[in-house]
Amino acid sequence: MTLEGVPGEGDRSRRPSRNADLHSPLRYPGGKRQLVPFFVDLLKLNGQSPLPVFVEPFAGGAAVSLHLLAAGLVDSVVLADLDPLVYAFWHQACFHTEQLVQDIAAANVTLDEWHRLRANPGRTLREKAYACLFLNRTSYSGILQGRAGPIGGQKQQSAYKIDCRFYKDEIIHRLRQIGHLAADGRVAAVRPTSVEVTVEWVESKFANSERLYYFDPPFWEKGERLYRKAFGRTQHESLAALLTAMDAPWVLSYDHHEEIVELYRASVQDGSQGTSDSAGGPRLHKTDLIYCNRHKGRGATELIITNLAQLPSEHVSTA
Template sequence: MPQTDSPFRYPGGKTQLYSFVSYLLEKNKINGTYVEPFAGGAGVAIRLLFNSKVQKSWINDYDISIYSVWYYILEKPQELIKLIKNVPFDYKTGHEVNKQTSIAFWRKQHDYYVKHKNGEKSLALAFATLFLNRTNRSGIINGGPVGGFEQAHSTQIFARFNKKSLIKKINKIHSFKDNIILTNYDANDLIPILQKKLDSENSFVFFDPPYFKQGSGLYFTSFNNEGHKILAQKIMSLKDNYWITTYDVDSHIIDYFKDNDKNYSYELRYSANNKRRGKASELLFASPNLEIESYDNVHLEII
């Protein structure tokens, strides 16, 4: 699992594309604002800031639960940290009381999340969301706990919940709050705002929408087919901006972007000692004005 600067875990997270994105920014002489309309864990956005590759990162997520986490990290981190410290288990200590207490705590957060995930932003929602992301299988918030409800597996609920590491990440991100723009727009509504507010010559937008095939099973804010089609049209309307869009491979998506000039498939090249195998190819679409080529672990093929 790649090391990230984000407090989140995400299936198919794009942190492994950091070197590639950073290279694109340098190649196109962009160091102003970097935007993620579907931010999620915002791993690339945060690392670009930490490494002084951009002046600002714009984090947007329409999911109010994800937005709540980022809001409290940036505005009231100590309130979130206090709740993290009170979790009855940790990566280093294991179950601080017993397995039953840990699962009861998980159920409480799960029930709160299910009840309030479509409501208003709140500290309780922020904590429940981050907690479930760290303790559920593969970081899927609407999944079950690592190790199952009986905690009979060798990998248990505390395996990805390292309080010290989480708190360190939250505090570091908070220290960059003046360089982070946080919004809660539907991506289709955000695009015209980006057209008005961004310096088109010194900004870059990375669209990473929910998976076309599996999105509804992974994210509560996933699109339907028509939503993906409308999004593609809106993205391609950004004629003067630099952008890339990544998707899982599907003929519908290829068709939606057929009028775009720079369309690719890509796969990540891992070193020989990396244990990951069978990584599926994905699609990548780029703005016509973007100078783009394969780099580091990303191999592009024109489609």
């Protein structure tokens, strides 16, 4: 049985090919889709394409994972997020896709529904997944944190109303692309765990597989205004301690702040800061990204830290 006006599971005309692109259904604050070309070239430069396992312990919008999966540059991904709503979304999108499709197709995209879900996002994974996607697509800048209001404001007097980002057909298409990839076994796991527990689990399950971690933690600055699970200084320091002790290859992206630079610079081997050819220690780099801010481009410098020896120089410069 299929929903009226919604292509059914048996419709393979839009099934993604190995060269297809795949955008996240979520509008995530600080989303890293602009880093996709960097990761594409990074995998090729380090001879890791196709890579057996790509891990995002801070999944968020999972823009990088989705592109690499759809393009066939990685065989499988592990997604994790400590936010119960974000975890529920990815769990349902991957493993109960048609339930979420039905909920989105039937959604009444109104201010009343926004208030209902903001007050009570539900208790089951299905309810939380729907609430996550609905609130993400109808809240200012996709922010799930409680301070963000609805698109168009409480009086809906803006030219942009609450439903202006809720493109049902496109959202459903993206969900089904994700569902097809998961059905093919290419989503190895979706976990509701902390970064430490996620890394421990991956290392126990995939110790014999070539893997790459991509860490995209909450912003150092203003993180508490953007995320339901923000980081304090202690958590940023704990993450640095975890990463500098890891042997598996990893890449970390941050908003550029001197506190973060100093936190990781202390561990840079021989003061190389990205110039050494030896492997192991963190290397600091930076790149420029453009974020959307009230329909105008807002430039930002992103800090890229990694223990990989080789990075595509056309995408980064030394921090």
